[in-house]
Amino acid sequence: MDAQDKKQLDSADKVAPATLQLGKYQSAINAKLQEFDARDFTKGFWQKEASLWVQDEAAQQSVRSFMGWLRVAETMVAAVPEIEQFAQEVNAAGFKHVVVMGMGGSTMAPIVFEKSFPQGEGGLPMSILDTTNPGTVREIEKSVPLTETLFIVASKSGTTAEPLAFGDYFYHRLQELKGDKAGENFVAITDPGSKFVTAATEQGYRRIFLNFAEVGGRFSALSYFGLVPAALYGINIRELLDRAVEMMRACGAYGPVNHNPGLELGVALGVLAQEGRDKLTLVVPQSLSDLGLWLEQLIAESTGKEGKGILPVAGEPLGAPAVYGQDRVFVYVGYQGKPDEANQQKLAALEQAGHPVITILMADPLDLGQEFFRWEVATAVASAVMQINPFDQPNVQAAKTATDSLMKVVEKEGKLPQTEEPKVTEDGVSYYTAVQANTAADLVRAFFAQAKPGDFLNIQAYLTESPELNEDLQRLRQQVVDQLHIATTSGYGPRFLHSTGQYHKGGPNTGLFVQFTVDHPQDIQLPGRSYSFGTFQNAQAAGDLQALHDYSRRTLRIHLGDNAEQGMRTVLASLQGAPLVGAQA
Secondary structure (H helix, E strand, C coil): CCHHHHHHHHHHHHCCCEEEECHHHHHHHHHHHHHHHHCCHHHHHHCCCHHHCCCCHHHHHHHHHCCHHHHHHHHHHCCHHHHHHHHHHHHHCCCCEEEEECCHHHCHHHHHHHHHCCCCCCCCCEEEECCCCHHHHHHHHHHCCHHHEEEEEECCCCCCHHHHHHHHHHHHHHHHHHHHHHHHHEEEEECCCCHHHHHHHHCCCCEEEECCCCCCHHHCCCCHHHHHHHHHCCCCHHHHHHHHHHHHHHCCCCCCCCCCHHHHHHHHHHHHHHCCCCEEEEECCHHHCCHHHHHHHHHHHHHCCCCCCCEEECCCCCCCHHHCCCCEEEEEEEECCCCCHHHHHHHHHHHHCCCCEEEEEECCHHHHHHHHHHHHHHHHHHHHHHCCCCCCCCCHHHHHHHHHHHHHHHHHHCCCCCCCCCCEEECCEEEEECCCCCCHHHHHHHHHCCCCCCCEEEEEECCCCCHHHHHHHHHHHHHHHHHHCCEEEEEECCHHHHCCHHHHHHCCCCEEEEEEECCCCCCCECCCCCCEHHHHHHHHHHHHHHHHHHCCCEEEEEECCCCHHHHHHHHHHHCCCCCCCCCCC
């Protein structure tokens, strides 16, 4: 055995252990693994053989052009001194806070880092802004010392509307406070050749980090997009990358391996999805609660297309076997030596009832470097099983196009068009849907009466996130799981447009979409533009709703008036009288 082979085997022993309890599906998964081994899949994978995924020549070129993530962890090891030096400079300059502003892959990893790690020694407190909701923008502005805050504007393309709007707003605020020195408080992370590079240079940004064009947003956690915020927060990014490289080795980056954790997980997920187990339900301890946001985007946007897909289900209350259909796979990600008895007992019962259960136990939060890479490989492998391109997002543009059309109306007429009358209005709450009923409660029940086994609920909250609203949305999810036995997902808009939005339009037509909107009595005008943050968010909600209609999805929009918490209580109260009953309950 040569030194390289020994490194490969050592790496397999160093990665976080995974246990796959797959029951009756094990034989089919073993058969697919044997098929992939016979085709020398792992070698082809690392050589970027696009025919593993798709046969169309143009699609193959697309695959090859976005596989830079495979070795980006190694590349970034050399960039660690540069990033750490920058973090030291920021501290020396007297900054007291960091705000990361972006959407989708530009912010998902920073969210996970900030929620999963304690703030490191010498690190700065960090906030993430990834919504056009004016209430959230105002909360960020009030919570930080503006002149002592470093704002990171993160946009791969440099044309994404939301981070550019965030940057314009806070740059204008800093100009009011610091004049022509406003740029000292700003950092850009973007791709080479982006128009944003020119704008950031002209505005005197403190630093511009150029990422890699061949690394897609949802595969960018281990690039500048994830690592610059992580270093500023005080995380040991060198160790994070070292552990990611260990997972690379275990997944065959340097030659044959006996145990390839990314391949095994990916084949399992792909085969299970083909067998109807396409709802990947993530279970985590509270300390990892936001890992689901990152996994949602990675898996949903990569696999949700051509009427296929794996739906990640994050944040759903874990229940007894009786409340679940036969479309679930349960994945627990937690820590070794840290018992999580409540979840473990429920998972044991689910496994006993025949549900596939996968368990991954990390040593500590730095193992997230490994897990980012394991799941990236697994997602790409699952896509190969399903024969789809994991690196495009063909249906995301639909909502953007509809939103752009609405914003042109706003610029011309000063307001959004009113295109639909509510079916019912009660207690200040208005309901918009295709089903018919005379009362709010009957209308909502009629909407959910369309639910069939294998369907899912998606809650789209275009609201200011708050603990009270989170609790109310969980109550709604719990009721749907308990009474209709279908999967439930929930996201704040427009965040989910850049993550699960692809699955909503491109995946199977099995979703029931409930959109919550609200008035914005305390709106924020965008500098140099004819519209406000509130109007922008309303246009995004309306644009996404139109895109869902264009793909024949079942939708219910509930407008909560000017008080989201009060309106939500009204909605939930209307559902207390009688249970929800699905089409085949």
